[in-house]
Structure formats: C-alpha cells, structure tokens
Amino acid sequence: MPPKFESYQKRRLASSYISVVISIALVLFMLGVLGLVLLKSTAVANRVKEKVVITLYLKDKISTKQINSFKASITKEEFTKRIIYTSKKQAAKKFSKEIGEDFLTFLGDNPLKNEIDIFLKPDFITPEKMQEIETRFLKNAFVADVSYDKLLINLLTNNIQRISFWLLVLSGFFGLVAIILINGAIRLTIYSKRFNIKTMQMVGATKGFIRRPFIWQGIKLGLIGAFLALIGLGVVIYYLDKFAPSLGFLKDYISLSYLGGGVLGAAFIITWLSAFFATQRFLNLQTEELYY
Template sequence: MSSKFESYQKRRLASSYISVVISIALVLFMLGVLGLVLLKSTTVSNRVKEKIAFTLFLKDKVNRKQINGFKNSLVKEDFARRIVYTSKAQAAKKYSKEIGEDFLTFLGENPLKNGIDIYLKAAFVTPEKMEVLEARFLKNQFVADVSYDKPLINLLTEHIQRIGFWLFVLSGFLALVAIILINSAIRLTIYSKRFNIKTMQMVGATKSFIRKPFIWQGIKLGFIGAFIALIGVGVVVYYIDVFAPSLRLLKDYITLSYVVGGVLLAAFIITLFSTFFATQRFLNLRTDELYY
C-alpha cells in the first residue's frame, strides 16, 4: 500500500515539475522573441538612419587641396560614419542620366557645386542634432549650403519613438506576466511540500537550511525551461533568416548573445526570488494554516 502511495507521490511530483518547466519555457520563449524584436528593431532603425545623407555644398572658390583637408577633418569627427565626395562634373553626369539628356549643352556651364555627403552615425540622426550640425556648417568658410531631408528625419524619429514606446510597454507587461506565471507555478510545486517544510522546521532545521534545496531545485527547473525556450527562439530565428535574409539574424552574434544571456538571466532571477518568497511564506505559516 505504501509503495503505491509513494509511486503516486512521485508521479504527482514529476507532473508538477513538468508543468513548472513548461510554464517557464513558454513564458521565457515569449520574452526571448520580444527581446529579439526589440534588439533587432533598434538595429534596423539604426541601419535606416545611417543611410540618410547630410550634404554639404562647397563654394566654387574652394580648391582641391582645401577640399581634401576639409574631408580629412570630417572623417575624424564623432558624428561621421562615412564621407563621400562628389565633384560638380560627377553630379552633372548623374543628373543628365536621370533626366535623359545633357543639360549642359543648353546652359553652357555647370551650375552645380562640389558636394560632400556625410553619412552620420545613428545616434546623431535626430532633428535636434542635425539642426545643430546645419548651423555649424553654414558658418564654415568652405560651405555654401547644407541640404538634408528634414521632413523624413522628423517622420522617422517620430515613428521610431512611437514604436519604441509601445514595445517597451509590451515588454513590461509580458515581464510582469512572466513573473506572475512562473511564481504561481513554483508556489504550487512548493505547496505540495508544505507539510515537509513545517516538519523540518519543527525538528529544528533553520530557515536557510530548508530554503536552500528548494531554491536550487527552482533554479534548475528555470534553466531547463530556459534551454527549451532558447530552442524555440532558435527555430524562430532560423525561419526568419530563411524568409527575411536581409535581416542577417543568424550572423548577428551580438543580438543573439544578448537574447541568450537575457533569457538565462531572467530564468535565474525569477526562479530564485519566486522560490525564496514561496518557501518563506510556508515557513511563516502556523501549523493549522497549512490546511487552507
């Protein structure tokens, strides 16, 4: 009879462990995918920003030596990611190709100016910082005019901020749900052992001694759930890379390492604190309260 009861208890305990691992895995999978979206959206938005050119049109009196010196000084600036120089002759050829005829034959001279396209680092592609750069270069002795797409910059910044805000709200909500679900699953597991906890406490075991095996067990279950979640995230990453190869997810080792590290860290922190507070609750209960 006792052997049947013990086997029943073991099956019940194994079932509770499996449910905890599945709960942790599902929640961490959602967090992992959301983290991937957050990190990759930042990468994509930065890539879009860094394709926007900030063009300086140079004065006609500026000679080649001065242009080269000016280019070299721009390369050393913190905001510059890439510098592209376009002579007025190259600009004329490009414009003639776009309109389908040589406009110089009608005008007799080239009205275009030598230009330097500055491709800024993503952090500097904001309306405020670009206005500061515009004001600075308009005072430069070599620069005749400055050109960049102000409406596009404003629109891009507005959309990125809006998307970032809602992703932040969603990530906060899912993090809260993750904590609640994992905490509930771990509490149910410890609830089944509440009488063992109280018995150990009654024979003189300290609270830290009683908590320790439960905490290690919770962390172990958390890492198992995290491993399963990362397998799921890996499958998602693989199929995204197949259907959207331009994102280069499989080669983005920095983003992937952040996701893996974040999932493992979340598993450790949530299970550690959930197990600690769950065991603490039952340690503080009176014996007659264990039946409720």
C-alpha cells in the same frame, strides 16, 4: 507506505515538475521573442537612420587640395559614418542622364556645385543634432549651402520614439506576466510539500536549511525551462534569418548573447525569488493554517 502509493506519488511529482518546466519554458520563450523584437527594432531603426544624408554644396573658388583637406577633416568627425564626394562634372553627367539630354549644350556653363554627402552615425540623426551640424557647416568658409530632408528627420524621430515607447510598455507588461506565471508554478510545487516543510521546522531545522533545497530545485527547474526556451528561440531565429537574411540574425553575436543571457538570468532570478518567498510563506504559517 504501500509500493503502489509511493509509485503514484513519484509519478505525480514528476508530472508536476514537467508541467512547471513547460510553463516556465513557454513564458520565457514569449519573453525571449519580445526581447528579440526589442533588440532588432534598434538595429532596424539604425539601418534606416544610416541612409539619411546631409549634403554640403561647396563654393566654386576652392582648390582640389583644399577639397581633399576638407574631406579628410569631415571623415575624422565623430558624427561621420562615411562620405561620398561628387564633383560638379560628375553631377552634370548624372543629371544629363536623368533628363535624357545634355543640358550643358544650351546652358554653356555648369551651374552645379561640387558636393559632399555625409552619412551620419545613428546617434546623431535627431532634429536638434542635425540642426547643430547644419549651423556649424554654414559658417565654414568652403561651404555655400547645406541641405537635408528636415521633414523626414522629424517624422523618423517621432515614429522611432513612439514605437520604442510602446515596445517598452509591452516589455514591462510581459515581464510582469512572466513573473506572475513562473511564481505561481514554483509555488504550486512547494505547496505540495508544505507539510514536509512544517515537519522539518518542528524538529528544529533552521529556515535557511529548509529553504535551500527548495530554492535549488526551483532554480534547476527554471534553468531547464530556460534551455528549452532557448532551443525554441534558436529555431525561430534560424528561420527568420532564412526569410530575412539582410537583418543578420545569426551574425549578430552581441544581440544573441544578450538574448541568451537575458533568458537565463530571468529564469535564475525569478525562480530563486519565487522559491524563497514561497517557502518563507509556509514557514510563517501555523500548523492549522496548512489545511487552507
């Protein structure tokens, strides 16, 4: 084989590998961005849920010791994230400040009640679970009344469910697109070597022996593409953290590890399967079918 032709073939092969790596990197980058949105949408939803408060208004004839005991029991509940206790005196001062005058001077008696604001864990912010909590506290001997924004809870739950549904639909769609594009790129690299595959098969090489180098080559290309995608995602996450530090992109190590593992895992699995089925296809073809 002339040196010029051999050099041309090597350059062509290298160019093919580069285009495959870039294709895989771009697809995995898009998939990674969507994964980041999914992970952070849950965090944002939980952040909103954690601001929801259920307020317990306590009966007047309760001693300080009983209130402290009641507060301690609420803190230990599985649904409690934190509590804030406001005495009727504190509530009166706050209300007077809001209206701009001391309302106790003309009322004489403080009509407000001691109250406990309970901030719930995100998993318990649903209409059904909050209704159960309300019913339970209304039966308590220390509680006069329970209050929370039921309309807000219903609206919040419905919106989160709707957004989660469409994000899952988008994830499925982009996941399918990623599989199709990466599979196409890997098949193109193997297609260029279809005659080599058939030659090896004709001289007695087993299917497993023929497939192995193509599978490893596909996996290597996929992992290189995945690392490039992760570099791109790292840049995006860095700038997002600068513009929205409250979301804590760089401090959320669990989400970042899930994202990195997901991109690498997707690259490995998709390229492995693509290379396997592509080589299998050419192994099953007759020699005259290789020209079509």
